[in-house]
Amino acid sequence: MQHDRTTRPTVRLLHELNDGWSNPFQPRAISDGRWEDVQPLSHLDHPILTKCRTALGDHTVSNRTISCSQDLRLIEIRSSQWRAGVWTADDGTHWTLAAGLAKGGHEDREDFYEALKRQCSTPEGRQALLPTKLDWNLLKRETAARVLSEWELSVQDEVCQLLQEASHAGTARATIPHPLTPSKSDGQSTNREPLATVELSITTEDGIEDICLSFIEQSQPGSRLAHRLEYRLLTCIAPPEQGWDKSFDIYSAMEDEGHCSRQISILEEAKSQGRLVTSVPGCVAHVTHPPATSPTHPSRARRCAPYATPSSYHEQTLTLCLDAQSASAATGSSPSGEHRSGVAPHTRYPSSTPDTPPIAPVTNTPNVLAKDAAGPPPRTHLRGHGLDPEGPHRELRFPSGTYFSHR
Numbered sequence: 001m002q003h004d005r006t007t008r009p010t011v012r013l014l015h016e017l018n019d020g021w022s023n024p025f026q027p028r029a030i031s032d033g034r035w036e037d038v039q040p041l042s043h044l045d046h047p048i049l050t051k052c053r054t055a056l057g058d059h060t061v062s063n064r065t066i067s068c069s070q071d072l073r074l075i076e077i078r079s080s081q082w083r084a085g086v087w088t089a090d091d092g093t094h095w096t097l098a099a100g101l102a103k104g105g106h107e108d109r110e111d112f113y114e115a116l117k118r119q120c121s122t123p124e125g126r127q128a129l130l131p132t133k134l135d136w137n138l139l140k141r142e143t144a145a146r147v148l149s150e151w152e153l154s155v156q157d158e159v160c161q162l163l164q165e166a167s168h169a170g171t172a173r174a175t176i177p178h179p180l181t182p183s184k185s186d187g188q189s190t191n192r193e194p195l196a197t198v199e200l201s202i203t204t205e206d207g208i209e210d211i212c213l214s215f216i217e218q219s220q221p222g223s224r225l226a227h228r229l230e231y232r233l234l235t236c237i238a239p240p241e242q243g244w245d246k247s248f249d250i251y252s253a254m255e256d257e258g259h260c261s262r263q264i265s266i267l268e269e270a271k272s273q274g275r276l277v278t279s280v281p282g283c284v285a286h287v288t289h290p291p292a293t294s295p296t297h298p299s300r301a302r303r304c305a306p307y308a309t310p311s312s313y314h315e316q317t318l319t320l321c322l323d324a325q326s327a328s329a330a331t332g333s334s335p336s337g338e339h340r341s342g343v344a345p346h347t348r349y350p351s352s353t354p355d356t357p358p359i360a361p362v363t364n365t366p367n368v369l370a371k372d373a374a375g376p377p378p379r380t381h382l383r384g385h386g387l388d389p390e391g392p393h394r395e396l397r398f399p400s401g402t403y404f405s406h407r
Contacts, residue, residue, distance in 0.1 A: 003143045007052040007086055007094035008042040010135050011035075012128070017099055020082065021046055040142045051079035052086055052096045068117040072126055074098065083112040087130070093139070097129040151179035152232050152276055159236035160267040162200045167260050171201040173216070176229060195219055196229060200237070207257045211238060215249040235279040236267060242282035284321040 022045045029037040074085030084099040100112035119125045165172035177192040197216040238253045
């Protein structure tokens, strides 16, 4: 998997770059080490970093190297009084290793060139400028987020075609590929393996469209990626979270006649804007009843709805569903079970809600790789591909208008 080659700063440089920030939130987040709140690092709002990001793609900028950088061969970037040195790694990624202001006709001790000359005077000093393990891990996170973003957009396009075919023929089938391409090896194909095969059927009767989505085959059932796929498919077909029912691997929903045509238009508009459509949250809360309060199965716990799943806003902020109210009335007490919002299976994991403003307008999507609240996380598609760096699952935002969560 190829990393984005857009020029990005190192963590070391970001900690040293104290002046010139247009957004005061970003240097505070950097100082606190809250990297998930400022990623991708290649799009930070600083004049010299912005110039570094765009300069290497501008043929009018000469790739003149800074002589005092010696074997690092840093490319000189200028923006007003700001100066920077960009290094190119073996894999083609560009890193801004040093930045500062030109001062005093290059005779001032704090001048960028003088400071860089002192830093590069020894092999140890030059080595200290290079990206660290943390830098590479942050890049891997962003690469994984980008791959997931592109994959979900392709799934959304596939759903649009499914809706069009099923609206005319009654049924349509599609195979969704895995987001990662296998590493090339002797005698093996580099085509992406199928993740799931789904079939969509639509029937219209008495002004109601009966929608049925069946999972025919799945290569990774129960994985976070499988739940991510379920969420994307269900959201694209019928966004209301509490409008879906499930029986084994079959999902069904009923909508007013003309829903599929309207949804096709919505998906086509989203495609033209390069964004992902979002689900519509439910309006009632469900409860996981303990065994003693289960009206139909006294010997075991049960849930009010097929998809009573954890939510970040479950603390009785929603009205209890009728089933939960009935169970409460039958026992003469308030429900003591776990409060959950009734949503489709894609929100099995609590979404990570940022408490800070985004760096660009984004389309909100739930956390695909958050740790399962009911137990240890299943093996994800990132493991085994060198894309599972340490750290909590968080959401990454991208200027393209989409963002994803991953490790």
